[in-house]
Amino acid sequence: MHELAVCQALIEQVERVARDNAARRILSITVSVGPLSGIEAKLLEHAYPLAAAGTVAEEAKLLVVTVPVRVRCRTCKAETEAASNRLLCGSCNDWHVDVIAGEEMLLQRVEIETADEPVH
């Protein structure tokens, strides 16, 4: 369950964004996760409230965008989707492929609420 450690790192980044933008509340956090990052989206969602408790992101909604694995074939140049334990070209079945998507574990977007009035 390293997803909790990942969530704690995520919250630290979100807190920095909140500070830099004088946010008083975080409304939503969007992350993108590929299967080759080693992170399970469901476990991330379960761990998130534990990491967010007592922080500026306590009430924020976590939106996890799952990115499929895509490979580019060195032999036939096709770009196809692949399973994470079968990184083969979907067109010619060759294993000489480069992964072009599916490794990411990124914080994409933070939706914040700032105060109406300047803070004194």
Next chain:
Amino acid sequence: MCRDCGCSLGPAAARAPFAAQPATKGHIESIEVITAILDENDRVAAHNRTHFDRHGVLAVNLMSSPGSGKTSLLEATIKALQGELKIAVIEGDLATENDAARIRACGVPAIQITTGNACHLDAQMVHEALDDLPLDGLDVLFVENVGNLVCPASFDLGVHRNLTLLSVPEGDDKPAKYPVMFRGADLALITKVDLLPHIEEFSVERARDSLRQVGFRGDIIELTRRGGPGFEAWLGWLRSEIAARRAAAA
């Protein structure tokens, strides 16, 4: 503070709790960020790598299931290279000092990191262990990760090479079941091959295919810690990596 170079990396600072805000509506903004979630870990990992490079030490991370023979391999390696290479070990374990004690009994320094409930080592834990481990004069530092085929794969420790062990009793389909761990390795060691005559279910050919299919592109060495050509090939791999590291540092 880091004792090695005086940088400000240290244990993570405690955070002040966030005070609840009144429930009035303010301005809503959507801010695009796009950063790696583990970028703080990656930053500390890069820092660790700089430490190793400055001291000309090859750093190698060993990962596998519990019981696949990481500590046994290290014991046999230390004995085989006695008088030839200077070795130290950082041991990761949830709860015990058993593995560090085994390594120390071989006459080399070992630092134990007990992670408590954490299922993996991260770059910060390795950085803190380096406070207690002088790197001067070392040829190779092994980091034995927590026995786990899932979590350690996501955390760069700042080592030069990642190794994954697959022992014969575990079954030849482990790479297909844990693709992220095996794909990220630079070298795969199929261990306990002396058990092959007793475990018909394990096919070295299927294990190799499985590694290929998850995108593993490194060398595969079949060995037993009891010696033989596979074990010699492993020592050869280690010697050539150390030589390459020295050439890069010179």
